[in-house]
Amino acid sequence: MSTVLDKIAQIEAEMARTQKNKATAGHLGLLKARLAKLRRELITPKGGAGATGDGFDVAKTGDARIGFVGFPSVGKSTLLTNLAGVYSEVAAYEFTTLTTVPGCIKYKGAKIQLLDLPGIIEGAKDGKGRGRQVIAVARTCSLIFIVLDVLKPLGHKKIIEKELEGFGLRLNKQPPNIVFRRKDKGGINLQTMVPQTELDLDTVKTILSEYRIHNADITLRYDANADDLIDVVEGNRVYVPCIYLLNKIDQISIEELDLVWKIPHCVPISAHHKWNFDDLLEKMWEYLKLIRIYTKPKGQLPDYNSPVVLSSDHRSLEDFCNKIHRTIMKEFKYGLVWGSSVRHQPQKVGKDHVLEDEDVVQIVKKV
Numbered sequence: 001m002s003t004v005l006d007k008i009a010q011i012e013a014e015m016a017r018t019q020k021n022k023a024t025a026g027h028l029g030l031l032k033a034r035l036a037k038l039r040r041e042l043i044t045p046k047g048g049a050g051a052t053g054d055g056f057d058v059a060k061t062g063d064a065r066i067g068f069v070g071f072p073s074v075g076k077s078t079l080l081t082n083l084a085g086v087y088s089e090v091a092a093y094e095f096t097t098l099t100t101v102p103g104c105i106k107y108k109g110a111k112i113q114l115l116d117l118p119g120i121i122e123g124a125k126d127g128k129g130r131g132r133q134v135i136a137v138a139r140t141c142s143l144i145f146i147v148l149d150v151l152k153p154l155g156h157k158k159i160i161e162k163e164l165e166g167f168g169l170r171l172n173k174q175p176p177n178i179v180f181r182r183k184d185k186g187g188i189n190l191q192t193m194v195p196q197t198e199l200d201l202d203t204v205k206t207i208l209s210e211y212r213i214h215n216a217d218i219t220l221r222y223d224a225n226a227d228d229l230i231d232v233v234e235g236n237r238v239y240v241p242c243i244y245l246l247n248k249i250d251q252i253s254i255e256e257l258d259l260v261w262k263i264p265h266c267v268p269i270s271a272h273h274k275w276n277f278d279d280l281l282e283k284m285w286e287y288l289k290l291i292r293i294y295t296k297p298k299g300q301l302p303d304y305n306s307p308v309v310l311s312s313d314h315r316s317l318e319d320f321c322n323k324i325h326r327t328i329m330k331e332f333k334y335g336l337v338w339g340s341s342v343r344h345q346p347q348k349v350g351k352d353h354v355l356e357d358e359d360v361v362q363i364v365k366k367v
Contacts, residue, residue, distance in 0.1 A: 004038055011035050025198060026206040029226040033210040036230045039166055058102045060140070062111035063309040064288050067138045069164070070147035071156055072119030075247040077101070079147065079271035080116040100137060107281055109292050109307040115141070120163060135167040139238045142311075143287050144171065150246040150260060150268065157244060168234070171242040172265055176228035179219035191219045198225045208233070241287040245280065247271050289313075291357040293320055296338075302360045310355070318351040320361060331365040 015031050018024050068076040080086060084103030101116040117134045138144055144164075148156050164171060188208060190201050204218060207226060211233055218229075231237045244266040249257055250273055260268050267283050269276045292307035293315075308323050317335050321328040329351070336346040339359030346362070355361070 004041055008035065008038050011038070025200075025226075026203045029199075029203045029207045029229075030210055032226050033207045033230055033233075036234055037210070039168070040234065040236065058100050058113075058115060058137070060113065062104060062113040063290060064110065064142040064311075065113045065115065065140065066143045066145055066284070067115045067117055067141040068145050068147055069117055069134070069138055069160060070119060071149070071160070074119070074147045074149045074156075075271040076116050076119070076147045079145075079245070079247065079269075080114055082271055082274050083277065084114050086114075108285060109305075110288075110290055110309040112284075112288070120160065135164060135169065138164065138240075139167070139169060141240060143284065144169075144240050144242040145245050146171075146242055147245045147247055150248050150252055150256075168237050170231070170237055170239045173239055175237070175239055176224060176232050177221040178224055178228060178232045179217070179221070180229075180232045181217045182213065183215045183217060186215055188214070189217045191217075193219070193221045194223055196220060197223055199229060204229065241289075243267060243280075243283055243287055245269055249275065291315055291355065293355055294358065294360045295324075296336075296360050296362040298362060302338075307358075315355050316351065317349060317353045317355065317361070320355060321351070321363065328363060328365075333364045333366045336362040336364065 011031050011034055015028065015035075018028055018031070020028065068080065070076050080101060080103050084105050086101065086103035100118070103114040103116070105112050105114060115137060117137055120134050146157065146160055148160075161171060188201070188205050190204050199220060203226065207229055208214070208216060213233070242265060244263065246260055246263075246266060246268040248270060249260070249268045250270045252260070257268060260266070267276065267280045269280055289312040290309050291312055292309055294302045294304055294307050296302040308320060310319055310323060317337075318329060321332060332351060335349050335351075335353065337349050337353065337355070337359055338346045339356055341354060341356040341359050342349065
């Protein structure tokens with residue numbers, strides 16, 4: 001494995017040496033592509049899938065999954081204990097938590113699984129300190145809480161972001177708006193919708209030649225860079241929303257707290273004193289983008305206690321039926337919907353109707 005690490009170190013050193021200008025754009029693109037390939041080799045070694053660590057594979061339960069990522073001793077276990085009521089061992093020394101500790105909270109009717117992951121250290125993406133297993137679990141989460149010590153937040157924030165990005169996680173980003181289609185012949189065909197500052201046909205060809213792709217259609221719909229193109233070609237990137245939790249705010253002054261509040265995607269908290277948990281849960285709900293749908297049996301009042309929770313990407317009536325039980329769609333005739341997604345109360349709708357938060361649905365089956 002050290003040879004791969006050596007190669008990565010050499011490429012990073014060469015990239016640091018190389019000046020950034022129009023003439024070196026192709027060379028830098030090639031180096032970035034090589035780096036991405038070596039990183040992929042680190043994640044899954046050539047001999048097949050990488051070995052999983054004991055205690056890291058936790059069954060996915062509930063409507064969403066949140067992972068706590070951070071350095072050792074920043075208060076992840078205290079936060080889990082106080083949020084979910086699950087005891088995760090807390091002590092004054094580093095690396096108290098050695099495996100994943102799961103917990104569960106109920107918020108606005110949704111069951112949300114919380115995972116307290118062991119602390120990661122610099123170099124985690126290269127396999128140091130069980131970092132690879134920790135980040136592999138983080139890839140399966142719907143939202144990541146990066147827990148930082150408020151006394152040294154920005155230095156730690158940069159290191160953790162670098163570790164996660166090196167492992168194919170993209171935080172608070174949208175997938176690149178690039179169309180990439182392989183074909184059998186015809187060479188590289190590049191279309192640009194807007195003027196490009198970094199990518200031109202030669203640079204694109206250089207990057208793709210590293211992946212041995214010589215025939216493809218590429219459409220750039222915005223001013224993209226080499227990293228965006230590599231992400232699309234690799235195809236194994238995970239785009240996850242992320243909230244930065246600045247813990248231990250009981251140790252700073254009000255003036256410092258006002259400054260800290262201005263950092264984007266950030267919530268200052270005190271896990272020990274349970275300060276600002278309401279704001280944290282509200283922001284968590286906003287970033288998870290979940291919607292609640294209430295069921296209404298025929299001739300009865302809607303059941304407001306146990307909603308069916310859907311993600312905002314998959315919220316058609318068909319998704320709603322499949323969430324309850326897969327066999328419902330076979331007998332589905334139409335649905336009656338009350339709420340903000342329809343004009344009339346109730347309204348008869350088909351399976352493709354898109355639901356809104358807090359709609360009430362009654363399913364009518366074929367006789």
